[in-house]
Amino acid sequence: MSAPSQAESSTSARKRSKWDTFDSDEPSPRRVKIKRPRRSPTSRSPLPSSTNTPAAALRPSSVSLPASPLRHPGAASDPSRSRYVPRRPAYPPITPCRSVYAYERLNHIEEGSYGVVFRARDKETGEIVALKKLKLDQEKGGFPITSLREVMALMTCRHEHVVPIREIVVGDTLTQIFIVMDFIEHDLKTLLTVMPSPFLQSEIKTLLHQLLSAVAHCHANWVLHRDLKTSNLLMNNRGQIKVADFGLARTFGDPLGKMTELVVTLWYRAPEILLGAKTYSTAIDLWSVGCIFGELLLNEPVFQAKGEIEMLSMISKLLGPPTEDSWPGYLDLPLAKTISFPAKTSSLRARFPYVTETGIDLLGRLLMYDPERRITAEEAMQHPYFSESPLPKHPDLFSSFPSIAAGEKRVKVRSPSAPQRVANYQMEFDFGV
Numbered sequence: 001m002s003a004p005s006q007a008e009s010s011t012s013a014r015k016r017s018k019w020d021t022f023d024s025d026e027p028s029p030r031r032v033k034i035k036r037p038r039r040s041p042t043s044r045s046p047l048p049s050s051t052n053t054p055a056a057a058l059r060p061s062s063v064s065l066p067a068s069p070l071r072h073p074g075a076a077s078d079p080s081r082s083r084y085v086p087r088r089p090a091y092p093p094i095t096p097c098r099s100v101y102a103y104e105r106l107n108h109i110e111e112g113s114y115g116v117v118f119r120a121r122d123k124e125t126g127e128i129v130a131l132k133k134l135k136l137d138q139e140k141g142g143f144p145i146t147s148l149r150e151v152m153a154l155m156t157c158r159h160e161h162v163v164p165i166r167e168i169v170v171g172d173t174l175t176q177i178f179i180v181m182d183f184i185e186h187d188l189k190t191l192l193t194v195m196p197s198p199f200l201q202s203e204i205k206t207l208l209h210q211l212l213s214a215v216a217h218c219h220a221n222w223v224l225h226r227d228l229k230t231s232n233l234l235m236n237n238r239g240q241i242k243v244a245d246f247g248l249a250r251t252f253g254d255p256l257g258k259m260t261e262l263v264v265t266l267w268y269r270a271p272e273i274l275l276g277a278k279t280y281s282t283a284i285d286l287w288s289v290g291c292i293f294g295e296l297l298l299n300e301p302v303f304q305a306k307g308e309i310e311m312l313s314m315i316s317k318l319l320g321p322p323t324e325d326s327w328p329g330y331l332d333l334p335l336a337k338t339i340s341f342p343a344k345t346s347s348l349r350a351r352f353p354y355v356t357e358t359g360i361d362l363l364g365r366l367l368m369y370d371p372e373r374r375i376t377a378e379e380a381m382q383h384p385y386f387s388e389s390p391l392p393k394h395p396d397l398f399s400s401f402p403s404i405a406a407g408e409k410r411v412k413v414r415s416p417s418a419p420q421r422v423a424n425y426q427m428e429f430d431f432g433v
């Protein structure tokens with residue numbers, strides 16, 4: 001019989017757990033019921049108890065080492081070990097993942113292309129987190145490389161403006177694997193649609209600079225994000241951006257190898273990818289940053305195309321068709337000769353009337369056809385746009401907004417009209433209103 005203290009792993013507790021119901025709207029993986037032989041209470045739990053959590057596993061069991069048989073008191077106690085190598089606190093450092101039942105599910109946040117995201121509470125610490133359940137149900141060839149890359153990239157790119165990964169937890173079946181992250185109140189796309197007024201210029205500067213710092217950090221660690229867009233940028237109520245969703249991220253090398261062509265959401269996709277380039281680099285992320293900068297200025301996406309051809313023609317109308325001058329060698333790209341670029345009908349200045357000349361200069365360097373000449377994240381962070389007036393706003397001075405992801409509703413501002421309030425006095429106390 002299971003010990004009551006290990007309720008998390010007991011069947012009845014699991015049946016009560018909300019984690020059992022999250023699959024109801026997904027194609028249910030066929031579960032095979034396996035009858036397990038009874039085990040003694042000490043060996044029975046495959047799920048983490050307080051002693052097989054990663055933290056517990058890292059607890060130095062080596063503290064109570066047998067007395068050293070060696071003549072040198074400072075030397076390692078194990079005679080098979082060199083006395084010159086310092087003892088490690090624990091070995092091996094790889095430990096089992098905790099169970100998803102360590103978290104209480106609160107609400108579903110969103111379902112994207114690579115995972116379903118939930119808000120949850122850590123049962124031990126009470127902290128609120130976000131759990132992204134990886135979509136593995138359709139996988140036939142084992143654990144997908146894209147998911148491995150996502151976890152790897154999140155771990156490699158730890159930064160103030162990258163969403164912090166806490167751990168990986170597992171459910172009952174092999175298809176239930178979750179990434180546990182800090183819960184961040186908003187994503188920028190949702191926030192832009194519900195904000196009562198658009199961001200101020202000073203706020204846009206802060207957000208753009210934070211985004212650039214995260215992108216520069218990823219690139220310095222040889223990671224391309226490959227899907228930068230407003231829905232993948234989280235924002236907390238303390239004016240801080242956190243880059244998320246590394247589902248398409250991968251490492252790159254020098255020299256660049258062949259990479260998949262179908263990356264980056266269409267509206268944020270760089271022209272070299274649209275024209276079928278087989279290799280590309282960090283510059284593709286900077287194009288996306290340019291599109292995000294423009295979206296913050298306009299309060300709507302810059303290029304809302306339905307397909308790749310329309311996307312290229314929208315770019316051409318805004319920037320003018322590419323030429324051998326503006327983009328040397330573009331005609332060698334696989335699709336360049338099959339496309340006719342329309343003439344320029346607008347300009348950055350006309351499309352973005354409320355930003356300074358310096359801002360237009362930075363935007364133009366981000367939305368530059370030639371990836372070789374496109375500004376890097378490091379360079380962009382030093383651009384004079386960030387040092388001219390209005391200066392970037394301090395993150396602490398940003399307004400906070402109700403978090404839709406946390407199920408918070410906007411507080412309605414009541415009309416100050418006195419007679420009406422008197423008339424509705426009774427209703428003030430009616431919570432059904």
Ligand SMILES: Nc1ncnc2c1ncn2[C@@H]1O[C@H](COP(=O)(O)OP(=O)(O)O)[C@@H](O)[C@H]1O
Nearest residue numbers: 110112113114115117130181183184187231245
């Ligand atoms: N750490 C988090 N905190 C709060 N919300 C999150 C968090 N991570 C993701 N989300 C929400 O879930 C959505 C989808 O997550 P994302 O990682 O982009 O998955 P997908 O790869 O499926 O697009 C995001 O747009 C955001 O609204």
Ligand SMILES: [Mg+2]
Nearest residue numbers: 112231232245
């Ligand atoms: Mg996403």
